Amino acid sequence: MARFGMVIDTRKCVGCMDCVVACQTENDVPQGHCRDWIVTEVRGTYPTLEMEIRSERCNHCDNPPCVYCCPTGASHVEPFGKTVQVTANRCIGCKACLAACPYGARFVHPEGYADKCTFCLHRVKEGKDPACVSVCPTRCMHFGDLDDPKSEVNRLLGSRKWHTLLPEAGTKPRIFYLD
Amino acid sequence: MPSPSRRRFLKISAATLGAAAAVPMLHQASPFANAASAAGPGTVTTIPTYCEMCFWKCGGIASVRDGKLWKFEGNPLDPMSRGRLCPRGTGAPGNHYDPDRLKRPLIRSGERGQEQWKTVTWGEALDYVAERMKKIAAEHGPESIALWKHGTGARFFEHVMRAYGSFNKAAPSFAQCRGPRDIGNLLTWGTGLGSPERTDIANARCLVLIGTHLGENMHNTQVQEFAQAIGNGATIICVDPRHSTAASKAKHWLPIRPGTDLALVLAWMHVLVKEGLYDKDFVAKHGHGFDKFATAIAESTPEWAEKETGIAAGVIRETAREMARHRPATLVHPGRRVNWNGDDAQRARAIALLNALLGNWGRQGGLFLAAGMKVAPYPFPKFPEARKPKVDNPDGRWPFADEEVTTGLREATITGKPYPIKGWVVYAANLIQTLPNEKETIEAIKKLDLLVVVETHPSEIAGWADVILPDTTFLERHDDLYVGWGRQGWAALRQPVVPPPDDQKPAWWMAKELANRLGVGEYMPFKDMEEYLAVRCEKSGIDYAKFKREGIVMGPKKPITIEEGAEIAFDTPSGKVEFFSDQLAKAGFDPVPKYTPPEALPAGFYPLVTGRSPVHTFSRTQTNPLLADLVGENEVWINAATAAKAGLKSGQYVRLKNEDGVVSNRVKVKATQRIRPDTLYMVYGFGHTAKGLRRALNKGASAAQLNTRYKVDPLMGGTSIHRNFVTFEKEA
Amino acid sequence: MLEITTTRHNPFVDPQLAVWGWEIPVYLFFGGMIAGMMILAGIAMLRVARGEDPESFFSVQTPLLGFMLMNVGMAALFLDLAHKLYVWAVYLTFEALSPMSWGSWVLLVAYGILMASALVRIGDSWPWLARTFPIVGRLSAAVETPSRLRLLAFANIGFGIGLGIYTGILLSAMVARPLWNSAILGPLFLFSGLSAAAAMVHLAIRIFPGRPAPQGMVGGAFAAMWQPLGPRAPRAGTENALVRADVGFLGVELVLLALLLLGLVTAGASQIAAAQILISGAYAPAFWGAIVFAGIVLPIALQLLELGHRIPHTVVPALLVLAGGFALRWVLVNAGQASQILQSASR
């Protein structure tokens, strides 16, 4: 069974937020909320600067504290792609998972349940890329099976240096950022 | 506990919901659904059309779910989008659902500019417009009615007005945008560079961006190719007073003092010539007046330029050599909106000359030769002869302008010379935000007997109108075909995806109805656009039914580079690339570009430069719920050290005051390392003052409002946008 | 220099986590206090079962008070839920890794224990009930055998400790919040709960020291909660015992707080930043003023003076302890949400 992940090339990403808009329309994300977002990190002092731009979302962690803390099992690891998902009609809206996620990846849907990036499983099941990946004008995002040594994501991880977010949190995130 | 209140949020969304009864995107997912499948498809149909969130005109495919617009994605057949839209295109459904849209025709009921209206029927509105137009025509002649236009929908307004004898017109896309660039290149190569620019960014080994802020400037294809170039490991040199997104991708970021780019370009050319690094074959074969050019730039040393630009002479040399190393696959991007200082055509010409020295004309990784395709025109009757010259450029005041000059038309309206302009029809150009110095625009409006504004939104210019005609958004209408020039010619189809939500009508329909009322109905002989388009397609051998399904037809493939076997020729007076321009010399201008330093700053003032937010287009998307959600107001960028000295912190509000005492709306400070200590930056298009733009009203500051002092390019009438100085006023 | 900007803008998540308002601190406070009351009740029951101190019922009836307070705490928890209609989903599953799931089940059992414990001497404290429903009297007699009392006592103590620690673990399991992510939070909340429980009982016997209790339906119910000794005055020494216990609990609490901070400031940058929120940041006034001084140090001092007979017994220390106990939950819940794992400045 696949283990889905993303590899994002920070050298190409321009922070245009297309991935954010695409997620909003594709998934009817309620206004005022977002499942993905852009972080820019600037290091240095004028005029010697380095900037990394990242498209962030739920990392579908291998070691997901949001799942562990959920009292109802609403947050769970879906066998399909070993992705972390929320079953809305099992969620009581206790928000423990929001507090447990070091990435701020979740929010409370106005209708009361915890919501976040699904890795667009509904599209992936149809053989498509997630909406954010397929819209990205710089083609800097790549989605695929981390357990398949021949997948593009693994090829990219083998070809470049990369980092994940807050590795010290011990969550084993599955979104990898190429340096 | 300070927390964003859930109640407040619910109230806001309830209010928006109330305002636009059908806003399905607000709350789609059902509480009983698994969030993973919340986007459960209903019945989905897809319709291709081309995008008009900006003027790049990418091909897209709209999805309609259960009769409602769901999403808009790139059309893989389209050479502009290559299957991917930019964020504004992706956000197009927000335009359709925008609760701030105009819904019905309006006729002014209060004073001009008071934004008081009565709702009328289309018949009443069009009768009113036609009557007034006839009155102006009777009193002054039909040429006293002018058209302001920007966008595809203006096509038939222009046509009908031309038929009526109203041939005066102007668009902000020339003098406020790419005009100086086109003229600078025209004078050098004998041709402008068009839109889309014929830049082979994807294959460039070295890409030089002077201001061009790709990544924020989201001209889709350009951004896609920019990423390709990054992926290919191209060397990027970025000249920008601000650490733009593009600068963050560059090997060399040159934080130049605003307004001094010409000095840098001259110094680069100086190095290339002095060190013999330029393409000697190309220059020998295709250059005109090279020796005179070489003499003219002999003094433009890097050391000289360093003093002007603030870029170290060593860096200037190093980057010049880097460019030479990769030629001819070195591309100095010609820029797009280049009207910065009011002498921009000469800078654009210098950039063209730099490209010529690199020998990249018609080369892979350089400036390729655009290819087009032929699509037959509709067989219209011939227009009547124009009886008078246009008013915007009397006596060739700007001798090299090859399009109409906006401020010229505005000035003629104010002065009544060479003849009065008494009516304006404005199609999709928010002149208050678009033209420099809104005072002059308002002064001109006050001279009018009729101001018709065709708009989707109650914009600032609409606020001054006598009649507002509510247009459909591009997703709700037919327009003329777009026949594009690029690596390969193509044509794109615009067709309605969803019906307009209220009583909005498509532009072609308004034009046709107006034509009937003006007695020039025979110039719009087709029943509707379906018929018009079918005729054009049939005459061109395009299968219209297939076109409707696919949205794009490609033209023939032709060689576009010397590598592919293309031939190059130059349509200049000399038939060569004009390093020395005799026509400029004859007209009394510098035949080789010459640098003049920008004027000194008053103490405590900073130059205010502008650019784009990737999710907004000009002043037209700030009420789009999808896009405003991401960037709801602009920020003024201030170098962190400068901010600290002024006691300003990120997130704090200030007002900007320019040297003429104009004070902006309040705007958030972004204290950052990413800008020169002596420069301020702001995204253009915010700071709306029109009451009907509820979501955008008083959000951020307007760069245009502060653009009171502007210089006019003597060659072609381009107006400066970066020549205003501002200081801060702290907000309590 | 590190400049980070984000476009994320989710309510209750940005600019900082704010998912829990007053409801969760209230719930944690009552949870901790009930835990403490169960432990105190358990100890008292053991003594009763041994025949010692049969008059010292002060904790025998506290379960009824605990039962009612538990409802208040649970109501607060319920109010916090964003998807209230689905609350039953908690009891469709047991999630072994989820403190909240453990807590939900522990609370369910605690409810049962509290109800069973409330039967002890119910006839004395709420005669109306025993009169009206003879079954209650019979059940009451049934649990009052020494062996059953002992069983109940152990259940009270065991689940009391579990519940008390759980209120801390609920937070400390959140790896994402450096301020919470400490093993000390469990014992800290437990001892804070114990001190609050002692203060609460002390408060009850101070306010209603053995006046003839009302006997009816409503009055009797209140009396049963607040006046556990019915018409009898508490024995001399009871009050002192409570105060002594309270001082002890507060002392331990103070030490645990110090250990919590020590643990944080000697760890990584994120933990130091988290500690700073309490020590010198936005929550410093509440932390030092309301928790450390007014909630611990001052009541210890006052109660020591009371024990030394330098000042008379008053309700003041008990009120301070209760307020301090709530402040501890409130500050930790809020400051914890403000703490996060920091992106390291160098990479």
Ligand SMILES: Nc1nc2c(c(=O)[nH]1)N[C@H]1C(S)=C(S)[C@@H](COP(=O)(O)OP(=O)(O)OC[C@H]3O[C@@H](n4cnc5c(=O)[nH]c(N)nc54)[C@H](O)[C@@H]3O)O[C@H]1N2
């Ligand atoms: N200060 C300053 N001024 C500038 C610039 C700058 O950067 N700074 N940029 C310059 C440049 S590069 C350009 S190209 C121009 C752009 O100038 P404009 O094209 O005038 O730009 P907008 O402000 O977007 O105004 C367009 C108006 O058309 C309306 N509209 C949008 N879609 C439709 C439609 O489908 N039908 C109709 N009827 N109306 C529609 C919008 O509501 C909006 O009010 O501005 C120039 N002016």
Ligand SMILES: Nc1nc2c(c(=O)[nH]1)N[C@H]1C(S)=C(S)[C@@H](COP(=O)(O)OP(=O)(O)OC[C@H]3O[C@@H](n4cnc5c(=O)[nH]c(N)nc54)[C@H](O)[C@@H]3O)O[C@H]1N2
């Ligand atoms: N998202 C988005 N994309 C757009 C548009 C939009 O509205 N929104 N509009 C489109 C249109 S019509 C146009 S014309 C283009 C305009 O886009 P471009 O042609 O790329 O940009 P400009 O607006 O000319 O320049 C903006 C950049 O120039 C820098 N700059 C300012 N002053 C100077 C200077 O003196 N020297 C140098 N070297 N740099 C300077 C600014 O810091 C900023 O980064 O964008 C197009 N793309």
Ligand code: SF4
């Ligand atoms: S769409 Fe692509 S380039 Fe744009 S912000 Fe998202 S990841 Fe970056």
Ligand code: SF4
């Ligand atoms: S990123 Fe957050 S929400 Fe997503 S799996 Fe990891 S911990 Fe859970």
Ligand code: SF4
């Ligand atoms: S909010 Fe919902 S998904 Fe999150 S922990 Fe609570 S029950 Fe689980």
Ligand code: SF4
């Ligand atoms: S994978 Fe899908 S749900 Fe997740 S951020 Fe991308 S578009 Fe949104």
Ligand code: SF4
């Ligand atoms: S660049 Fe963006 S907004 Fe412009 S036409 Fe293309 S998709 Fe539409």
Ligand SMILES: [Mo]
């Ligand atoms: Mo433009």
